[in-house]
Amino acid sequence: MNSSITIAILDDHPVVIEGLRKILHTHFQLKELLEFHTGHDFIEYVAKQRNTIDVLLLDITLPDTNGVELCRRIKLLSPNTKVLGFSNHNDRALVMQLLANGANGYLLKNASASEIMRCITDAMNGQITFSEEIKTIISKPSPSDLRTVPPLTKREQQILKMIADGRTSNEISAELQVSPLTIETHRRNLMQKFDVKNVASLIKTAHQLKLLS
Amino acid sequence: MNSSITIAILDDHPVVIEGLRKILHTHFQLKELLEFHTGHDFIEYVAKQRNTIDVLLLDITLPDTNGVELCRRIKLLSPNTKVLGFSNHNDRALVMQLLANGANGYLLKNASASEIMRCITDAMNGQITFSEEIKTIISKPSPSDLRTVPPLTKREQQILKMIADGRTSNEISAELQVSPLTIETHRRNLMQKFDVKNVASLIKTAHQLKLLS
DNA sequence: TTTTTTCTAATGGTTTTCCAGTAGTTTTAC
DNA sequence: GTAAAACTACTGGAAAACCATTAGAAAAAA
Known part of the structure; x- marks a missing residue:
């Protein structure tokens, strides 16, 4: 051959x-x-x-x-x-x-x-x-292809993991001793970085990018 | 041997x-x-x-x-x-x-x-x-290990994937031509089967159990 | 040291999820 | 052909997430 x-x-x-x-x-x-x-x-x-x-x-x-x-x-x-x-x-x-x-x-x-x-x-x-x-x-071209992996701050990584563990913003805020509003902001920043519109796809994407265990 | x-x-x-x-x-x-x-x-x-x-x-x-x-x-x-x-x-x-x-x-x-x-x-x-x-x-032991895997129905698997894709119950219901309330029920059944209390941990657990891509 | 980034926090409202229970219809399995 | 499972749908209410924007303080990088 x-x-x-x-x-x-x-x-x-x-x-x-x-x-x-x-x-x-x-x-x-x-x-x-x-x-x-x-x-x-x-x-x-x-x-x-x-x-x-x-x-x-x-x-x-x-x-x-x-x-x-x-x-x-x-x-x-x-x-x-x-x-x-x-x-x-x-x-x-x-x-x-x-x-x-x-x-x-x-x-x-x-x-x-x-x-x-x-x-x-x-x-x-x-x-x-x-x-x-x-x-x-x-x-089949997908829109979210050339998305570079967004660099997450330490705080964001920490909160991302806590969200994935099923904790609510209130629970997280209590544990981290900050305002619930702060957690909400982090949460929204995370979703913006990943270009998703809710936690479900946030967690999924984070998993795919090997950011969660 | x-x-x-x-x-x-x-x-x-x-x-x-x-x-x-x-x-x-x-x-x-x-x-x-x-x-x-x-x-x-x-x-x-x-x-x-x-x-x-x-x-x-x-x-x-x-x-x-x-x-x-x-x-x-x-x-x-x-x-x-x-x-x-x-x-x-x-x-x-x-x-x-x-x-x-x-x-x-x-x-x-x-x-x-x-x-x-x-x-x-x-x-x-x-x-x-x-x-x-x-x-x-x-x-190295970790808690919450020995849950048995809940068998999911086809419909549940389908909806689980759609949730992971970030679609809301309303969007899913529109696509599957059923009532939004039905999707809510499926969603609740899924969370019950996985013994979690929100989508974030639902998606995470499903991922860990290799039920999602 | 100055600039940039990160972390923090707020307003104020809309949408969606989450919870608990019930129940009719359809499909699958024995 | 009947029993079991799956799929469907509802009420009604509480909790949480989601949206857009702004901004001061702390920390890190230039």
Whole structure:
């Protein structure tokens, strides 16, 4: 199918690595299949051996690094390496961010073997490529996409957590020894920052942005 | 190591299944290795073939079902099957919920091959078992853990999502073509089931139990 | 030290949620 | 075909959230 290529996997899940190894070996003629478990390991390797890897399957949630930032650094060091995000998050904003940082595509971990093969081939041909489920997600533009994560003050973070715990403004004000009106103001400021119109979506959004446990 | 056993995998990630297959086949003497991709498929099978599966590796986030509720139903149908949660979520509450609903243990997907083997062996021996990372998480106790997951009706799930999207009862009622009062009732029933007293904690709890995206 | 940000607080009103209980109709399960 | 569950809808009232705007004091950053 292809001339011999070099693929790298960066993932901290032994099961996933094992599964990918099987799939890649049976469907591609591999020159080499490299495995890394931490962002640090990979950066170290690629800093020495630049542009030797054709395709990288990059897990986004790694123990030591944030995948988006990692992607940016990888592309700086080794621009010819095609980087494919490979993760469970079907979050439009995340995909966009990754692309903005140089990624060549994005696959969900529930992708089938044939999808994985197709994406790798696409990437080798210089295309930006996605697994099926991601295609549908990114095709419908959502308004609240380019919303940067609003920086919250400490007080706001504190109150956000208390709201999420189901406490009312009055209860919170009693606990923090301030006026209920103050809490109301914080609450409204929070909703403004997140561009939502009630607590329900406030809590949901905060959760999605990993601001709550 | 063991006498011949039957293991089932319920997961919608081809890569994970492939990886598990490899690991399990090389380390266990398997009578059979069954694979399922949806909760529905598995329930259908286990309703006919009860207690024939020794160990089930159960992914918690499946396309069609919520894993905790699924676990409960599986244990009702086939109590001798050891159910091991197998997921990415290192959330204490989720693990507790799963145990409260009959699970025999919980593994993170980043578990090593040896950890997976140990957990399966433990479970076969009747022990409750966890992968290393989970052990540390569950060792620090937190209150309000052992609530059983309330089974939600389809309508309730639908309305829960709409509430989380920030829609008011009036907006929801308009969209679903029912009386606002009906939505209020659903809303109250939801809060009762989750034992919370306002939407903020409703959404938070639902999120923790993986009932929302 | 000056400027900016954060935290605090208020007015005054509208909308929505929250609470408790009841009950008819429709759908699902045995 | 009957029983159970789910969905629907109501009354009526209290509590809380939501809206828009302004502004002084404290803390942090320039």
